[in-house]
Amino acid sequence: MTSAYPSISGQFLINGEWIAGKRVTAVTNPAILTEVVGEVALCSKQDVGQAIDAAQAAFPGWAGTSAEKRAALIKEASSQLAAIIEESVPLFVRENGKVLVEAKKDLLRCVEIMSKGADALVAWWKTESIPGGQMVQIRRRPRGVTAVISPWNSPMILTFKRVIPAILAGNTVVVKPATDCPLTVLSSLRVVAAHLPPGVINIVTGSGALVGEQICSDPRVRAIAFTGSTETGKRIMGMSAGTVKKLYMELGGNDPALILPDAILDEAAIERIRMGILRAAGQVCSAIKRVYVHESRYEEFMTKLKREFQRMIVGNGMQPDAMMGPINNKAQYDFVTGLIERTREAGAHVQTLGNKLEKETWENGYFLLPSIVTGVSQASELVRAEQFGPVIPVIPYSDQEEVIAMANDTEFGLRASIWTANQQLAEALADRLDAGAVFFNNHTIFQDLHLDFPGLKESGLSRETAWCGIDLFADTYGFAN
Known part of the structure; x- marks a missing residue:
């Protein structure tokens, strides 16, 4: 000892x-x-x-x-x-x-x-x-x-x-x-x-x-x-x-984030979305695990999210420059890497972004750079599973009814978020989402510890x-x- x-x-x-x-x-x-x-x-x-x-x-x-x-x-x-x-x-x-x-x-x-x-x-x-x-x-x-x-x-x-x-x-x-x-x-x-x-x-x-x-x-x-x-x-x-x-x-959770046509996608919003996905390397029950983006904003959203993911510095959490640490244990590391590999083999496009803080010691930790996945469907394993890691599927949609149906198409119902400039619309859609809590232009936890909403x-x-x-x-x- x-x-x-x-x-x-x-x-x-x-x-x-x-x-x-x-x-x-x-x-x-x-x-x-x-x-x-x-x-x-x-x-x-x-x-x-x-x-x-x-x-x-x-x-x-x-x-x-x-x-x-x-x-x-x-x-x-x-x-x-x-x-x-x-x-x-x-x-x-x-x-x-x-x-x-x-x-x-x-x-x-x-x-x-x-x-x-x-x-x-x-x-x-x-x-x-x-x-x-x-x-x-x-x-x-x-x-x-x-x-x-x-x-x-x-x-x-x-x-x-x-x-x-x-x-x-x-x-x-x-x-x-x-x-x-x-x-x-x-x-x-x-x-x-x-x-x-x-x-x-x-x-x-x-x-x-x-x-x-x-x-x-x-x-x-x-x-x-x-x-x-x-x-x-x-x-x-x-x-x-x-x-x-x-x-x-x-x-468990499989939280959807719904990006509506009028969503404000400024730098602060994209940062909040990134944090909702990658906080604790994605190992959060109430992390964003699926993103649905209206087709009219899809290209813009993808460009901005990729840029935000590329900023990430992954390494030992003891180092102040690290923005994201490793996966906690081997079983979870193996699950996430296996899920990514199966997703790639199924024909999806997996784009891995970000920066390694210390390349020479990278293999001596359960480190993963964050990945954005496109070309997946609602039936894809990555969309159905609780990945619990730094990988996110992004799916375009065409209308409100379609995205509500996709968001609710899961056995989970922990959290969800709606991104729009229209709070009244967000409240109306929140009533239709199967979630214990719905966030408006954010995806986080309740700051007031008196509040605790079940899934x-x-x-x-x-x-x-x-x-x-x-x-x-x-x-x-x-x-x-």
């Missing part, structure tokens, strides 16, 4: 105790494949069982803690986490591959999630009375042991957006981070857990099949928050059905919330005479 390893390397957390894993595997830097960033423990069935035991034992005491006290403890932890962000950013970049500015933004949002969630809790937790002749109160209570299974692509935000609301609501949690990118999650949750009673936060790492299956099947786990692929989400639903667990799922169809299972997600992790019940 080297001094570069984080202090939590190879460890997991049960009942307030950090335990060294008997079996571990390396976490490598996707930008420097020869660099081992740290180790991740491969927990056993016994470890997982003990984590659930600890969460179950800690639940009555934590559930009985006042909302005010829970909020105060999370506020204290957020201040301490904020103080170590600068030292956490390099670890996150090295294990995940994001560029520096993206990594820091994610960590800052985690602190914001804690602070805003704590502020929202006390107001939401108060008993509400329903006017009328009968005394009826709406009251809140936590559900119990809650499992949080988080992904490798945006592990910090997508872990904290589940863990923090769950514990604020009075639940105890068992967290299962992604094996490819667990270290910053572990080191950050270590700060949070230190402010809470033992057993409120427990963390187990390792095989998704072993750890995930046991968590989902255990009857003591009453709720599961999962972010990941739709196929894995379906398996979790099946495993959870036996005990009718509450499920909150953010699953439709096979993109998710939950509901919108105005309370930082706290209401997704608690039950409301009526008290009446």
